[in-house]
Amino acid sequence: xxxxxxxTTQQIPALVAARKRRGWRRLAALVVRGALALAFIACLLLTxxxxxxxxxxxxxxxxxxxxxxxxxxxxxxGDPIRHTQRSIASQDGPVYLDIYAPTTPTPPIPGARQGLLxxxxxxxxRGVPQLVNLAQSLARSGVVVMTATTDTLxxxxxxxxxxxxxxxxxxxxxxxxxVNSRDVGIVGLSAGGALGAMAAADPRIRxxxxxxxxxxxxxxxxxxxxxxxxxALMVDGKLVPWQPDPVPIQSLANTIALTLPGxxxxxxxxxxxxxxxxxxxxxxxxxxxxxxxxAYHLLVGDEPDQVAANLAAxxxxxxxxxxxxxxxxxxxxxxxxxYLLHDQSDIYVPFTESRDFAAALTRLGHQHEFVxxxxxxxxxxxxxxxxxxxxxxxxxxxxxxxxxxxxxx
Amino acid sequence: xxxxxxxxxxxxAVIGLAALAAQLAPPRWGGWRWLALPAxxxxxALLGGWLGALLFDRVQASLVAVWVCIPAVVLxxxxxxxxxxA
Numbered sequence: 001x002x003x004x005x006x007x008t009t010q011q012i013p014a015l016v017a018a019r020k021r022r023g024w025r026r027l028a029a030l031v032v033r034g035a036l037a038l039a040f041i042a043c044l045l046l047t048x049x050x051x052x053x054x055x056x057x058x059x060x061x062x063x064x065x066x067x068x069x070x071x072x073x074x075x076x077x078g079d080p081i082r083h084t085q086r087s088i089a090s091q092d093g094p095v096y097l098d099i100y101a102p103t104t105p106t107p108p109i110p111g112a113r114q115g116l117l118x119x120x121x122x123x124x125x126r127g128v129p130q131l132v133n134l135a136q137s138l139a140r141s142g143v144v145v146m147t148a149t150t151d152t153l154x155x156x157x158x159x160x161x162x163x164x165x166x167x168x169x170x171x172x173x174x175x176x177x178x179v180n181s182r183d184v185g186i187v188g189l190s191a192g193g194a195l196g197a198m199a200a201a202d203p204r205i206r207x208x209x210x211x212x213x214x215x216x217x218x219x220x221x222x223x224x225x226x227x228x229x230x231x232a233l234m235v236d237g238k239l240v241p242w243q244p245d246p247v248p249i250q251s252l253a254n255t256i257a258l259t260l261p262g263x264x265x266x267x268x269x270x271x272x273x274x275x276x277x278x279x280x281x282x283x284x285x286x287x288x289x290x291x292x293x294x295a296y297h298l299l300v301g302d303e304p305d306q307v308a309a310n311l312a313a314x315x316x317x318x319x320x321x322x323x324x325x326x327x328x329x330x331x332x333x334x335x336x337x338x339y340l341l342h343d344q345s346d347i348y349v350p351f352t353e354s355r356d357f358a359a360a361l362t363r364l365g366h367q368h369e370f371v372x373x374x375x376x377x378x379x380x381x382x383x384x385x386x387x388x389x390x391x392x393x394x395x396x397x398x399x400x401x402x403x404x405x406x407x408x409x
Numbered sequence: 410x411x412x413x414x415x416x417x418x419x420x421x422a423v424i425g426l427a428a429l430a431a432q433l434a435p436p437r438w439g440g441w442r443w444l445a446l447p448a449x450x451x452x453x454a455l456l457g458g459w460l461g462a463l464l465f466d467r468v469q470a471s472l473v474a475v476w477v478c479i480p481a482v483v484l485x486x487x488x489x490x491x492x493x494x495a
Contacts, residue, residue: 025432026432028430029430029431029432030431032427032428032430032431033431033433035427036424036427036428036431036479036483039475039476039479040475040476040479040480043472043473043475043476043479044476046469046472047461047465047469047472047473047476053465053469056468056469056472057468060468076412076413076416077413077467077468077470077471078467078468079466079467079468102466104466104467107463107464107465107466108463108464109464109465140468141468142466142468
């Protein structure tokens with residue numbers, strides 16, 4: 001008995017260690033079982049609920065929006081797509097449509113695909129890589145995407161007839177086979193946002209439209225011209241300096257010139273430089289009519305103290321044109337939910353335009369969401385962003401994506 | 410679909426290995442359990458992935474592969490254990 005005792009004493013630590021190992025293994029097994037249960041529940045909910053499906057698609061799309069490229073997970077897991085082109089007639093002449101659609105059959109759940117009309121604003125943006133990437137990424141995630149433009153838009157000019165073009169494009173998308181006609185949304189970028197909002201107010205589509213999203217769009221063309229004239233924005237009751245890019249100056253110049261006498265039009269068109277904006281010699285300025293001079297000074301911003309007088313000096317047809325190009329004149333007729341996105345440092349369209357839009361929708365009690373971003377320049381992602389900034393704005397963008405993709409998921 | 414199918418096979422094998430780590434394999438399977446559960450998981454995930462692609466779309470298919478595979482592996486292992494006890 002005396003000899004057996006040391007052996008037992010030696011075995012005790014080994015037994016304790018073995019029991020500890022068994023305990024750890026049991027704990028690890030429980031943790032893995034819990035992880036399997038969580039993975040099962042999470043994947044099930046993400047698949048069978050519309051919000052879950054929208055969340056998955058949004059998660060796959062977000063990197064595409066933040067990096068302006070098609071992310072590898074979407075290339076692997078997404079649908080193969082086909083790009084086709086066609087044109088339809090409208091009051092603004094032919095509407096050029098680029099359609100990006102999945103080639104796979106329409107899935108039984110939810111039974112039809114969501115459709116998105118993408119209006120990219122002025123200029124010919126059909127081949128711009130960021131826009132193509134966006135359209136392709138959306139299509140790979142199962143959405144039928146249609147981009148629409150017209151000759152006037154490509155010519156950096158805004159005319160009320162373009163709204164009809166966008167309505168016709170929306171109707172064409174709603175009648176595309178496989179698309180749920182009540183799940184078609186309009187996404188308008190820059191000036192396309194205003195056109196999209198005005199199309200959303202059109203009686204032909206306003207009751208069937210899923211949503212309208214404007215990114216960097218204007219709300220009131222007269223206010224935009226006022227901001228341009230004083231080269232400053234009214235932010236929270238204070239004037240803040242603002243220097244616009246030549247592109248919106250060119251677009252407004254082309255648009256306002258339509259209401260000016262012929263010689264004024266020629267002078268204004270000839271005085272435009274895509275790099276520096278509008279500039280006429282004093283002699284050419286003197287040749288402009290009073291209305292032409294008022295428009296010139298508003299566009300050039302060289303008479304910030306005379307903005308009210310210069311606006312008043314515009315012809316009545318000019319005021320009517322600006323009103324007919326403003327979502328502010330039809331905001332009460334929009335029935336679809338509105339999503340407003342704007343870059344706080346936008347040099348194309350002041351972010352205060354979307355603030356005004358949101359304020360008008362709030363007054364009307366209209367369903368809307370408004371997000372101000374700092375990771376974009378106008379509608380393109382900036383480079384060299386901080387992680388905190390990207391995460392904050394990325395989360396806001398993700399929520400908007402889930403909301404807009406949710407209905408059709 | 411080949412890349413996705415391979416992805417689903419891999420996912421299923423990982424889930425099978427996780428089921429092994431969760432000590433769900435019947436002891437009677439012995440050394441075969443190291444092969445049986447990952448293989449079962451791979452087949453279940455592949456079927457689930459194709460089902461997901463047909464019912465939903467490719468984007469959702471990988472998630473369907475996971476939630477089809479997990480109960481398939483776990484329930485098969487638990488049923489085998491039960492039969493062994495009986």
